[in-house]
Amino acid sequence: MNKRRVVITGLGVVSPNGMNVSEFNSNLQKGVSGIRCIEELKKMNFSCQIAGLPMYNKEYLNNYFNNIQLKGLHATGMEYGVIAGMDAWKNAGFSINDSDIPYWDTGVIFGTGILGVDKFREAIYKVDNGDVRRLGSTTVTQTMASGISAFLGGIIGCGNIVTTNSSACSTGTEAILMAYNRIINKEAEVILAGSTSDSGPYIWGGFDAMRILPYKYNDNPTKASRPMSAAASGFVPGSGAGALVVESLENAKKRGATIYAEILGGHVNSGGQRGGGSMTAPNNQAVQRCIRKAIDNAGIQPVDIDAINGHLTATNKDADEIQNWCQALERKGQDFPYINSLKSLVGHCLAASGSIESVATILQLKENYVFGNINCEDLHPEIASLISRDRVPVQTINFSPNIIAKASFGFGDVNACIIFKKYL
Structure with missing residues (x-):
């Protein structure tokens, strides 16, 4: 149905x-x-x-x-x-x-x-x-x-x-x-x-x-x-x-x-503070599962995602998050979607971060751009080994994304991923 x-x-x-x-x-x-x-x-x-x-x-x-x-x-x-x-x-x-x-x-x-x-x-x-x-x-x-x-x-x-x-x-x-x-x-x-x-x-x-x-x-x-x-x-x-x-x-x-x-779907889960997850760290398997389940719920394929608005807080977990996206999407290198983090511009707005970042995600779909990651000219070497440099724009690029995945990963080992689509 x-x-x-x-x-x-x-x-x-x-x-x-x-x-x-x-x-x-x-x-x-x-x-x-x-x-x-x-x-x-x-x-x-x-x-x-x-x-x-x-x-x-x-x-x-x-x-x-x-x-x-x-x-x-x-x-x-x-x-x-x-x-x-x-x-x-x-x-x-x-x-x-x-x-x-x-x-x-x-x-x-x-x-x-x-x-x-x-x-x-x-x-x-x-x-x-x-x-x-x-x-x-x-x-x-x-x-x-x-x-x-x-x-x-x-x-x-x-x-x-x-x-x-x-x-x-x-x-x-x-x-x-x-x-x-x-x-x-x-x-x-x-x-x-x-x-x-x-x-x-x-x-x-x-x-x-x-x-x-x-x-x-x-x-x-x-x-x-x-x-x-x-x-x-x-x-x-x-x-x-x-x-x-x-x-x-x-x-x-x-x-x-x-x-x-349009909202195509999404998923919410927890890593149960098991398998490396804790009150302050994510269970990587749970993160990957959350992303995959969101994609399944949205009725799309990983290849359909044009851009990602990540959680990406500027801690040592950023490289882990990129690895999780690569694993969940089975995409890396030049095949990886564009990815950005609003936190480079506003900091981590804690409980408000997911909603403010969702507004930013929707504006990119509506206005046909992908905003840049300021302060990321020196891409972390672990991230650079996973995805191509141009997948992490440092300035806004003119691009018309059709589907953007937005994810948030919180203290308590809790995860949420939502899939937004341009409305035509």
């Missing part, structure tokens, strides 16, 4: 190098980095004093929150998610539901790793000082993980699933696949899917303590994030949010929506 066709009809992004899709798209093509020095990290004696941080004035929030909602708001992940989510919703041509009847066929699946750390810290100090009554009425909703999906679902007026998933770096890609599967199974027509990640020292401090962040580039931040480079020395922390409106093709065509891309 033929599957329902599922498409993307709206995009929204809050990224270190772009606060909206237009700016983000332009900076992707130009290779503009959003990684910068963070003075707060320097004052707090971080080894790595740089990060990918979305930049906007607090007045900008007036476009997305009313005065009551803004009162006591102190959760960057909530801010990022609402901005990206509402931009995607409006970009899809939808309006806000102002009736008393929910949209029964519309839902929200919006993931996060942790939400409202700054608000939680604020609450701890007030409780410790005996000022419980001064916490405010929104502390719970700003710090519960599902606060972001509940907030968006309430604004839109969703009557279908409204939930938050959390799978470390795989969160955003997993959320899109959850939406896809729900629409495939005829349990919904429209899902706002995406993910968000808080920013700041209380999010990034643990990674700094693990010594997996680069510390030699504090005076040269745009050179720090170096996926697939021989000089890669760790990932640059980042933050933001990505959002996609996932919709059945029938519903999209019925309302005359703009269609950005």
Whole structure:
């Protein structure tokens, strides 16, 4: 039996190098980095004093929150998610539901790793000082993980699933696949899917303590994030949010929506922290299996993939990831697809990475280009032994990909791979 066709009809992004899709798209093509020095990290004696941080004035929030909602708001992940989510919703041509009847066929699946750390810290100090009554009425909703999906679902007026998933770096890609599967199974027509990640020292401090962040580039931040480079020395922390409106093709065509891309399928799995997998390292067999299963689910062949947007964090696991792609696709050398990593431009946006990178993947399909990997002129020798140098472009190339595979591999040995196709 033929599957329902599922498409993307709206995009929204809050990224270190772009606060909206237009700016983000332009900076992707130009290779503009959003990684910068963070003075707060320097004052707090971080080894790595740089990060990918979305930049906007607090007045900008007036476009997305009313005065009551803004009162006591102190959760960057909530801010990022609402901005990206509402931009995607409006970009899809939808309006806000102002009736008393929910949209029964519309839902929200919006993931996060942790939400409202700054608000939680604020609450701890007030409780410790005996000022419980001064916490405010929104502390719970700003710090519960599902606060972001509940907030968006309430604004839109969703009557279908409204939930938050959390799978470390795989969160955003997993959320899109959850939406896809729900629409495939005829349990919904429209899902706002995406993910968000808080920013700041209380999010990034643990990674700094693990010594997996680069510390030699504090005076040269745009050179720090170096996926697939021989000089890669760790990932640059980042933050933001990505959002996609996932919709059945029938519903999209019925309302005359703009269609950005089609989702052909995908797969989510875990390596079980066995076979070399651990809380922080992937089981390579599970990664390869996830890629193969995604391809099978999409109904395509490995040779059909024109480009890959990898996870590729600028750690010593980059070469392993390329090896896994080669094994899973049975392609290497000049036959390997083009491959890139958004992290060279924005850092590793943690739970938001999969959704922001999916927006970047879809823009490449829609606008006919493959963005370059900045800071990768010195391709890692292990990677160079597997694939041809020109498969890793360092500048944006004019190319019209038809199918792009997007993958995310997260802490906890969890994997997600999704296959996007140009809509014709």
